[in-house]
Amino acid sequence: MSDTYQPDGMTASPPRLEVRDVTVRFAGLTALDAIGFTVEPGSVHAVIGPNGAGKSTCFNVLSGVYRATAGSVRFGEAELTALAPHRIAALGVARTFQNIALSPRLSVRDNLMLGRHRLTRAGFVAAGLRLPSARREARLHGERVSEIAAFVGLAGRLATPVGLLPYGVQKRVELARALCMEPRLLLLDEPVAGMNGGERREMAELIVAVRESLGISILLVEHDMGMVMRLADAVTVLDFGRRIADGPPSEVQDDPEVIRAYLGAAGESGEATP
Numbered sequence: 001m002s003d004t005y006q007p008d009g010m011t012a013s014p015p016r017l018e019v020r021d022v023t024v025r026f027a028g029l030t031a032l033d034a035i036g037f038t039v040e041p042g043s044v045h046a047v048i049g050p051n052g053a054g055k056s057t058c059f060n061v062l063s064g065v066y067r068a069t070a071g072s073v074r075f076g077e078a079e080l081t082a083l084a085p086h087r088i089a090a091l092g093v094a095r096t097f098q099n100i101a102l103s104p105r106l107s108v109r110d111n112l113m114l115g116r117h118r119l120t121r122a123g124f125v126a127a128g129l130r131l132p133s134a135r136r137e138a139r140l141h142g143e144r145v146s147e148i149a150a151f152v153g154l155a156g157r158l159a160t161p162v163g164l165l166p167y168g169v170q171k172r173v174e175l176a177r178a179l180c181m182e183p184r185l186l187l188l189d190e191p192v193a194g195m196n197g198g199e200r201r202e203m204a205e206l207i208v209a210v211r212e213s214l215g216i217s218i219l220l221v222e223h224d225m226g227m228v229m230r231l232a233d234a235v236t237v238l239d240f241g242r243r244i245a246d247g248p249p250s251e252v253q254d255d256p257e258v259i260r261a262y263l264g265a266a267g268e269s270g271e272a273t274p
């Protein structure tokens, strides 16, 4: 991994994310029931819970895809609950998806350039006419893309169409694309789902590198308990839309209610316990 990539000036110290009393109801079903937690600046915070606990709903509220029925989400001074996804992204909140959301026919470089879209100042017409200002801007974005690709270990793959890459590498491209938005808070939705052991270890190392080298706050939803316990500074546990535990991993994993929730889920679905 390269050490030349640094966050831009805006990312020097990320704001605190404060989720307070957030409720989401879907036609009679309460997917989130007045949940709250705080992501401290520069920390790795995990949201875990059995299937259907409300983890994805929580992510969708934070990124503006779902509107909360009640409650507030503050990112520094900004209230996120009333904002559209592109406005939230503009504040420096970037996300990856559970299922890869890249353009498989485009090269890694082109996918990463799409990640820089919100930072592009040259208008559509200037870019289309290839005016000098637009060319200069494209060159700077291209250099930044190269730095970020090197940071995540993709320098040699920039010209490769994403669809030809192994799954674990595609997940790294997704993370790189999110970094291309120069985020201050990164939302990672099951970053190691579907990966083999080696790919999981590499992704875990990359997440640590992002936190340590860039100081970006990271909020992740993850089923791999071993990874959560090793990586996270703090863990929030959801079950049936309620917050049942919140704290450092060492405390949360011994919490009787957490053990009960996971044992119950394992009894129904055969999933691993924490």
Ligand SMILES: Nc1ncnc2c1ncn2[C@@H]1O[C@H](COP(=O)(O)OP(=O)(O)OP(=O)(O)O)[C@@H](O)[C@H]1O
Binding pocket: 026, 029, 030, 031, 049, 050, 051, 052, 053, 054, 055, 056, 057, 058
């Ligand atoms: N758009 C929606 N419309 C109706 N119900 C929904 C919607 N999205 C989620 N739900 C319901 O809300 C509850 C929480 O779902 P959610 O996907 O947030 O859980 P999860 O913890 O992410 O689960 P998993 O681990 O399986 O991804 C579930 O009962 C789900 O069926």
